Amino acid sequence: MPAAAATLIEMPRPDATVIARRAEIVAALEAAAGAENVISQPAETLAYECDALAAYRCPPLAVVLPRTTEQVSAVLKACRRFAVPVVPRGSGTSLAGGALPTADSVVVGVSRLNRVLEIDLANRFIRVEAGITNLAVSEAVADDGFFYAPDPSSQLACAIAGNVAMNSGGAHCLKYGVTTNNLLGVRMVLMNGDIVELGGPHLDPAGYDLIGVVCGSEGQFGVVTEAVLRILPKPEGARPILMGFASNAIAGACVADIVKSGVLPVAMEFMDRPAVIACENFAHAGYPTDVAALLIVEVEGSPAEIDEQLARIREIAARHEPQIVRESRSAVQSDLIWKGRKAAFGAMGQLADYMCMDGVIPTSRLPGVLARVDEMSAEYGLKVANVFHAGDGNLHPLILYDANKPGDQEKCEAFGADILRLCVEVGGCLTGEHGVGIEKRELMVHQYSPADLEYQMRVKDVFDPDWLLNPAKVFPIAASHARRTRNHPPQAAP
Amino acid sequence: MKVHAPAGETELADLVRHLAATGTPVEVAGGRTRLGLGHPVEAMARITTAAMTGITLYEPAALTIVVRAGTPLAEVEAALAAEGQHLPFEPADHRALLGSRGTPTIGGAYATGVSGPRRVQAGACRDCAIGVRLVSGAGDVVANGGRVMKNVTGYDLVKLICGSFGTLGVVTEIAFKVLPRPEMSATLTLAGLDEARAVAALSRALASPYGVSGAAHLAGGGDGPLTLLRIEGFAASVDYRAARLRELLAAFGEATVDTDQVAVAAGWRRLRDVEVFAGRPGAVWRLSVKPTDAPLLVGELRRRLADTQALYDWGGGLVWLLVAEEGDCGAAAIRGLLARFGGHATLVRAGQATRRSVAVFEPQAPGIAALADGLRRRFDPSGILNPGRMAAVA
Ligand SMILES: Cc1cc2nc3c(=O)[nH]c(=O)nc-3n(C[C@H](O)[C@H](O)[C@H](O)COP(=O)(O)OP(=O)(O)OC[C@H]3O[C@@H](n4cnc5c(N)ncnc54)[C@H](O)[C@@H]3O)c2cc1C
Numbered sequence: 100m101p102a103a104a105a106t107l108i109e110m111p112r113p114d115a116t117v118i119a120r121r122a123e124i125v126a127a128l129e130a131a132a133g134a135e136n137v138i139s140q141p142a143e144t145l146a147y148e149c150d151a152l153a154a155y156r157c158p159p160l161a162v163v164l165p166r167t168t169e170q171v172s173a174v175l176k177a178c179r180r181f182a183v184p185v186v187p188r189g190s191g192t193s194l195a196g197g198a199l200p201t202a203d204s205v206v207v208g209v210s211r212l213n214r215v216l217e218i219d220l221a222n223r224f225i226r227v228e229a230g231i232t233n234l235a236v237s238e239a240v241a242d243d244g245f246f247y248a249p250d251p252s253s254q255l256a257c258a259i260a261g262n263v264a265m266n267s268g269g270a271h272c273l274k275y276g277v278t279t280n281n282l283l284g285v286r287m288v289l290m291n292g293d294i295v296e297l298g299g300p301h302l303d304p305a306g307y308d309l310i311g312v313v314c315g316s317e318g319q320f321g322v323v324t325e326a327v328l329r330i331l332p333k334p335e336g337a338r339p340i341l342m343g344f345a346s347n348a349i350a351g352a353c354v355a356d357i358v359k360s361g362v363l364p365v366a367m368e369f370m371d372r373p374a375v376i377a378c379e380n381f382a383h384a385g386y387p388t389d390v391a392a393l394l395i396v397e398v399e400g401s402p403a404e405i406d407e408q409l410a411r412i413r414e415i416a417a418r419h420e421p422q423i424v425r426e427s428r429s430a431v432q433s434d435l436i437w438k439g440r441k442a443a444f445g446a447m448g449q450l451a452d453y454m455c456m457d458g459v460i461p462t463s464r465l466p467g468v469l470a471r472v473d474e475m476s477a478e479y480g481l482k483v484a485n486v487f488h489a490g491d492g493n494l495h496p497l498i499l500y501d502a503n504k505p506g507d508q509e510k511c512e513a514f515g516a517d518i519l520r521l522c523v524e525v526g527g528c529l530t531g532e533h534g535v536g537i538e539k540r541e542l543m544v545h546q547y548s549p550a551d552l553e554y555q556m557r558v559k560d561v562f563d564p565d566w567l568l569n570p571a572k573v574f575p576i577a578a579s580h581a582r583r584t585r586n587h588p589p590q591a592a593p
Numbered sequence: 594m595k596v597h598a599p600a601g602e603t604e605l606a607d608l609v610r611h612l613a614a615t616g617t618p619v620e621v622a623g624g625r626t627r628l629g630l631g632h633p634v635e636a637m638a639r640i641t642t643a644a645m646t647g648i649t650l651y652e653p654a655a656l657t658i659v660v661r662a663g664t665p666l667a668e669v670e671a672a673l674a675a676e677g678q679h680l681p682f683e684p685a686d687h688r689a690l691l692g693s694r695g696t697p698t699i700g701g702a703y704a705t706g707v708s709g710p711r712r713v714q715a716g717a718c719r720d721c722a723i724g725v726r727l728v729s730g731a732g733d734v735v736a737n738g739g740r741v742m743k744n745v746t747g748y749d750l751v752k753l754i755c756g757s758f759g760t761l762g763v764v765t766e767i768a769f770k771v772l773p774r775p776e777m778s779a780t781l782t783l784a785g786l787d788e789a790r791a792v793a794a795l796s797r798a799l800a801s802p803y804g805v806s807g808a809a810h811l812a813g814g815g816d817g818p819l820t821l822l823r824i825e826g827f828a829a830s831v832d833y834r835a836a837r838l839r840e841l842l843a844a845f846g847e848a849t850v851d852t853d854q855v856a857v858a859a860g861w862r863r864l865r866d867v868e869v870f871a872g873r874p875g876a877v878w879r880l881s882v883k884p885t886d887a888p889l890l891v892g893e894l895r896r897r898l899a900d901t902q903a904l905y906d907w908g909g910g911l912v913w914l915l916v917a918e919e920g921d922c923g924a925a926a927i928r929g930l931l932a933r934f935g936g937h938a939t940l941v942r943a944g945q946a947t948r949r950s951v952a953v954f955e956p957q958a959p960g961i962a963a964l965a966d967g968l969r970r971r972f973d974p975s976g977i978l979n980p981g982r983m984a985a986v987a
Binding site for chain 1: 748910
């Protein structure tokens with residue numbers, strides 16, 4: 100792991116006995132899933148060496164891409180027999196290193212399990228195989244006037260499997276909730292090969308809410324192969340308004356007043372000045388570059404309903420002396436307003452390497468937090484731009500650095516960790532939608548006490564007693580050490 | 594029975610550790626309005642959250658409230674109403690239905706996971722809950738989630754604990770996401786539909802973009818069958834949506850629209866609380882099914898249990914049944930049908946003897962039951978918290 104060796108996040112040393120039995124393990128995987136579904140050539144496993152946290156890479160021992168749930172079951176049984184760690188994978192877009200393999204692990208990818216199994220409009224659900232992309236789900240029901248609400252910006256690529264594992268969010272979650280609020284059932288294979296069905300097309304669980312804890316378990320409980328998802332009728336229409344303010348604090352106050360007024364926008368996006376300038380230079384969306392903070396608020400409904408809500412929002416904004424207010428009057432104008440915001444990542448990517456953080460803060464603390472982030476930026480000598488889902492407090496600072504400059508990535512990671520600790524200090528949390536993965540694993544102690552973590556790990560003990568599924572993620576490496584090594588003590592390299 | 598009312602988490606944790614060490618089974622109670630739900634618990638002591646009360650934090654502009662578990666629901670609702678907000682999941686008051694006394698608490702609503710008609714639009718109790726603090730059966734203080742709406746830091750125990758009926762821990766504090774209270778509500782009523790037609794009408798309304806926040810059907814009653822839809826929002830918006838829905842549902846008859854705010858609120862409150870079955874003899878079941886299956890299932894059931902009464906909520910996805918309290922109260926018939934249709938049933942109201950002999954909660958597939966059992970043993974290793982309450986059979 101050349102890249103990982105230079106950075107802060109440590110992965111457990113691979114188990115030499117597992118690596119030594121590689122040929123035997125590959126044969127067992129081929130017997131379980133068919134040779135055509137197993138990848139073991141080093142040149143080909145390389146494609147699975149990382150996810151979107153690309154600074155960390157390590158090719159796995161082998162990759163299996165099963166075509167049926169039964170094959171997944173046979174594969175997990177084989178892996179368990181050899182005590183091989185398993186890394187479930189959807190599309191590999193995790194920003195937290197959730198799908199990062201280790202050299203002694205088998206990646207079980209669900210990309211070939213990508214069919215729509217059932218569409219039931221009268222009962223408003225869709226049943227899919229978990230490797231289907233998020234966007235394909237909405238597309239499957241679009242002609243019937245429905246959509247699947249959680250829409251991460253990665254929706255063209257990311258799989259429902261990864262969405263379920265990370266409990267992913269999207270631009271519209273202020274009104275429609277995140278994955279867990281739209282997930283009705285899953286079919287999942289446990290590490291012992293058992294296939295379990297949780298939930299279904301009905302609206303609440305029988306007994307304990309196991310789906311509730313499976314969603315967001317980051318591939319540590321089982322391999323999800325199917326999901327039942329709630330679909331919703333598309334709104335009649337939607338329209339954004341763009342507003343610029345003289346300071347972060349004023350924009351923050353305007354957000355608070357909108358929320359208190361009883362208007363419930365579908366999205367409320369906040370960009371600070373560096374983000375506005377970068378996006379404008381990149382996307383030419385017509386953003387005013389002389390404002391300190393920009394708000395994009397979108398509402399839904401019939402044309403008259405949209406007019407009424409936007410009128411209320413304008414009236415509230417007027418009390419905060421906006422420097423600019425631009426209400427979209429057409430689909431073209433709406434696209435233009437969103438174009439800049441949606442280009443945020445691309446815009447940053449053009450400027451430099453960047454890391455995208457994902458903390459959450461109580462919305463009332465926004466001005467103070469941004470001021471402190473500004474100070475830290477000066478201390479670290481790294482630039483930062485902030486985009487913020489203002490309605491729900493999810494802050495995405497994008498920290499710019501130079502991957503080719505020795506020490507810069509470490510500095511960037513340290514800065515990011517400081518921001519996340521700040522989020523926790525003001526009453527928020529480490530991650531709002533990207534998950535913990537390896538990235539925020541060691542920071543968990545800032546949010547949770549040892550007992551808090553112990554009870555989470557006890558849940559994993561129930562689903563995966565041998566800790567073979569995605570073992571070195573989520574929990575601080577020291578906190579999970581005893582459990583990970585209980586039944587398969589690490590063997591030193593020969 | 595010795596009753597303990599600890600004033601805070603530390604005292605509660607000490608108490609639970611002591612009870613665990615002595616192997617003393619204990620009943621966990623909030624406002625005692627729903628203790629009749631589930632299998633009767635054979636306990637030697639009771640822990641009540643009555644002394645753990647109060648709103649810890651309320652930030653209207655952040656749409657969040659944090660409340661101690663023993664706080665009366667009415668107090669939480671009043672505080673929210675003062676800021677023009679409410680609990681989106683519309684928790685029911687089950688006193689009339691269950692014939693219980695006491696004061697419903699927020700902790701009790703969360704521990705039993707009760708969600709009212711607005712479930713179809715705004716989510717269930719578990720969807721609105723964003724943080725929890727509890728004392729486990731081992732006496733450990735455990736926190737999960739927090740006070741912000743978006744949070745994927747570690748596993749989501751907030752959902753797991755919601756609806757676990759006090760068998761995984763004694764909940765001490767919960768954080769909720771709240772929403773603005775709608776400016777206005779209206780009820781659209783269609784009369785005279787049979788159950789299958791009614792559910793078809795509800796399905797059509799719920800598939801429309803008009804933001805239906807309640808979709809119910811009262812099968813019997815003095816006025817004959819009534820199919821009800823609720824619309825909420827700004828006044829002009831409610832007018833508009835009601836008109837559009839009337840058009841959309843024209844094939845089902847001429848819908849009337851009621852905008853009398855007091856009457857609309859009272860009607861949905863009666864539905865939420867299942868008042869039609871309050872005070873009437875018989876056992877009450879609660880079924881969670883695929884909406885279009887509901888009328889078929891009830892139809893078949895009536896062939897076996899002649900005078901079954903049904904109330905449909907959640908567009909048909911939630912069915913309340915009143916059956917004669919005889920024999921197994923229809924358990925075998927209901928569960929036999931569910932095996933075919935899918936979904937699950939809970940015996941919500943019946944005498945102690947019946948609840949001892951009938952599986953109150955839906956019996957689960959062995960693999961799932963093993964997971965549930967494993968969780969219970971890890972959260973409550975001595976098995977002292979509400980022992981047997983959620984067991985499939987006593
Ligand atoms: C440009 C970009 C924009 C993004 N925008 C957003 C956004 O707006 N909102 C948001 O929430 N996220 C966003 N993400 C993050 C990412 O897309 C999500 O976390 C997504 O859900 C990951 O899905 P995936 O299929 O790529 O999963 P992967 O990256 O393959 O895996 C993610 C996690 O899921 C587990 N997993 C995968 N498949 C399974 C399975 N079958 N069973 C069990 N566990 C499994 C993995 O082990 C891993 O822990 C973005 C990422 C990028 C690169």
